[in-house]
Amino acid sequence: MIDLVDVSKTYSKGQPAVKNANLHIDKGEFVFIVGNSGSGKSTLIKLLLKELDASSGTVMVDGINLRTMKRRQIAKYRRKLGVVFQDFRLLKDRNVYENVAFAQRVIGRPTRVIRKRVPEMLTLVGLAEKYRSRPKELSGGEQQRVALARALVNRPDILLADEPTGNLDPQNAAEIMRLLEEINDRGTTVVVVTHNKEIVNAMKKRVVAMRKGVIISDEQEGEYHYED
Amino acid sequence: MRISTIVYELKQGFKNIARNWMFSLASIVTMAACIFIFGIFYSIVTNVNHIVKGVEEDVPITVLFEENVGDEVIEDVGKRIEARPEVLEIRYVSAEQAWEEFRDQYFGESKDAAEGFQDDNPLANSSNYEVYVKQIEEQSDLVAYIEGLEGVREVRQSERAAKTLGTFNRLVATISISIIVILLIVAIFLISNTVSTGITIRREEIGIMKLIGATDLFVRTPFLLEGIILGLIGAAIPLAVLFVMYNQVITYILKKFQVLDGILQFVPVGQVFQVLLPVSLVLGMGIGFFGSLFTTRKHLKV
Numbered sequence: 001m002i003d004l005v006d007v008s009k010t011y012s013k014g015q016p017a018v019k020n021a022n023l024h025i026d027k028g029e030f031v032f033i034v035g036n037s038g039s040g041k042s043t044l045i046k047l048l049l050k051e052l053d054a055s056s057g058t059v060m061v062d063g064i065n066l067r068t069m070k071r072r073q074i075a076k077y078r079r080k081l082g083v084v085f086q087d088f089r090l091l092k093d094r095n096v097y098e099n100v101a102f103a104q105r106v107i108g109r110p111t112r113v114i115r116k117r118v119p120e121m122l123t124l125v126g127l128a129e130k131y132r133s134r135p136k137e138l139s140g141g142e143q144q145r146v147a148l149a150r151a152l153v154n155r156p157d158i159l160l161a162d163e164p165t166g167n168l169d170p171q172n173a174a175e176i177m178r179l180l181e182e183i184n185d186r187g188t189t190v191v192v193v194t195h196n197k198e199i200v201n202a203m204k205k206r207v208v209a210m211r212k213g214v215i216i217s218d219e220q221e222g223e224y225h226y227e228d
Numbered sequence: 229m230r231i232s233t234i235v236y237e238l239k240q241g242f243k244n245i246a247r248n249w250m251f252s253l254a255s256i257v258t259m260a261a262c263i264f265i266f267g268i269f270y271s272i273v274t275n276v277n278h279i280v281k282g283v284e285e286d287v288p289i290t291v292l293f294e295e296n297v298g299d300e301v302i303e304d305v306g307k308r309i310e311a312r313p314e315v316l317e318i319r320y321v322s323a324e325q326a327w328e329e330f331r332d333q334y335f336g337e338s339k340d341a342a343e344g345f346q347d348d349n350p351l352a353n354s355s356n357y358e359v360y361v362k363q364i365e366e367q368s369d370l371v372a373y374i375e376g377l378e379g380v381r382e383v384r385q386s387e388r389a390a391k392t393l394g395t396f397n398r399l400v401a402t403i404s405i406s407i408i409v410i411l412l413i414v415a416i417f418l419i420s421n422t423v424s425t426g427i428t429i430r431r432e433e434i435g436i437m438k439l440i441g442a443t444d445l446f447v448r449t450p451f452l453l454e455g456i457i458l459g460l461i462g463a464a465i466p467l468a469v470l471f472v473m474y475n476q477v478i479t480y481i482l483k484k485f486q487v488l489d490g491i492l493q494f495v496p497v498g499q500v501f502q503v504l505l506p507v508s509l510v511l512g513m514g515i516g517f518f519g520s521l522f523t524t525r526k527h528l529k530v
Contacts, residue, residue, distance in 0.1 A: 049439060051439070072444070075438075075441050075442060075443040075444070075446075076441070077441075078438075078439060078441040079441035081441075082440075083439055083440070089432065089435075089436050091436070102440075103440045105233065105236055106437050106440055106442035106446055107442070108233045108446070110230055110232055111232045150440070151440075154441070
């Protein structure tokens with residue numbers, strides 16, 4: 001599903017953010033990418049989102065080479081992905097329903113589909129009753145669940161989560177991880193970037209560790225035991 | 229694009245305007261000023277053209293012949309003039325007709341005063357052609373041509389009045405085009421600025437849209453619609469004002485300068501608006517569209 005071959009990314013100044021990364025992720029896998037800040041894990045997500053282009057190497061997702069992809073194909077490619085951020089990135093002027101429906105609207109789904117899919121997603125993340133609330137009326141955990149519903153409403157093949165529990169207390173963080181696991185059980189490939197040691201160790205999933213742009217280990221049912 | 233998507237995009241366009249109402253208002257006001265001035269100058273130019281046209285049609289060139297010229301020469305001159313492309317109409321006036329017309333015009337009701345002339349036509353040798361031209365600008369060339377024809381003694385023309393009006397018309401057109409061009413540039417700049425501010429306000433939302441797979445067209449459309457809506461509102465307001473003003477101004481002019489009544493024929497408001505309305509709306513829409521197109525191209529490369 002995801003193949004990185006000798007991928008490097010260097011910003012205009014300084015050291016490479018990602019250096020000669022090689023990584024293969026199968027369809028339906030659940031993978032943690034761990035490392036401290038500056039390790040290059042967020043750059044990796046940006047490369048997968050085609051927010052950034054690799055300086056060298058090949059990034060293949062679902063058979064598509066992201067380096068040679070044309071600009072007008074990017075939108076279509078991104079519809080294969082769901083994405084969740086640490087800061088939720090919800091639209092503050094719209095309610096929960098509209099935030100989730102927004103993801104369907106931007107890809108031109110008809111209203112009847114939106115009316116069916118949005119409540120389904122809100123039920124999945126346990127927020128069906130709060131569909132009228134604005135983001136500021138919700139807790140951090142609830143906001144992240146809305147973001148998750150928005151990421152999933154278009155039924156993506158891959159879910160990319162960049163520090164999804166970074167702003168949450170342990171209880172809400174655990175709840176989000178439970179949801180991610182449930183989504184993975186339904187067949188979606190899940191890639192979670194985090195530096196939350198407790199969660200990684202509790203989940204017993206594949207763990208890819210990075211330090212200073214280099215992948216230093218890749219273990220099935222791994223643990224987060226790397227320090228700078 | 230689906231209807232529901234178009235409705236959604238349209239709503240977003242209106243929301244952009246409302247969120248950013250100060251800049252939107254500035255854009256509308258500038259656009260309105262631009263279209264208002266355009267409308268005023270267009271009305272003036274149309275009316276001056278109409279008056280000039282009247283002069284062209286009403287005041288002919290008079291072609292007079294040398295003494296004792298034969299009928300064949302007069303007929304030949306007539307044919308030659310008629311064949312010229314700039315001639316709208318040609319009318320032969322015999323010496324008798326010329327005297328009758330003069331008598332009616334100058335002696336009017338006191339025909340007794342003209343009785344003294346009896347059969348002695350004081351305007352013998354005044355048989356002439358009255359030539360009406362299509363375009364007043366072509367009059368000089370035609371006059372030069374006719375003057376060169378054999379048997380022609382004199383060509384009288386009303387060139388001065390017509391030329392003055394023609395020059396005035398060109399002056400009005402030049403000034404109006406200059407002002408309109410300047411205002412159009414200001415309007416494009418302001419609409420572009422308004423859209424640019426809207427993009428800045430919605431930067432986060434645009435970023436999210438792009439990340440979840442919105443196409444460039446989807447992201448751009450509300451801003452393009454915003455520009456078009458601003459342009460249309462900016463054009464509609466001055467058109468409504470001009471429509472109301474037009475008849476009032478004409479009534480005022482004719483009342484204030486009663487001497488002009490009957491001389492000046494103004495174009496009816498409906499006729500002016502047949503051109504002014506579509507041109508202004510298209511102009512407003514076009515400026516709005518291109519103003520925002522340039523901006524979105526510049527700022528929406530996410």
